[in-house]
Amino acid sequence: MKVKCVICDQIESLDDDSPIAKKLRNRPIHTYMCQQCYDRIKEKTEARISTGKFKLYSTNVPEDEWW
Structure with a gap:
């Protein structure tokens, strides 16, 4: 199966x-991302997390805690 990286x-x-391949088929x-792009995004995300300014917003927060 031939696939193309989205980035x-x-x-x-x-x-x-x-x-x-089964998941994509x-x-x-679902989209495919090559290993080089995946690693690059992973490294940059870890670098942002380590700065302390990165905030992960979760959609699983109950509404009464959100307000």
Whole structure:
């Protein structure tokens, strides 16, 4: 299965029986990101978290605690 990274447009080939290929085939809303882009985003996110200015907003907060 040929896939294209949504960020850098790099085309890669996946094994048809791999779990990621099955996920992409069965749920078209899911997108593929190459390992280089995934690692780059992971490093930058960890760097932002370590600054202390990064705030993660969760949607699982009950409404009475939100106000």
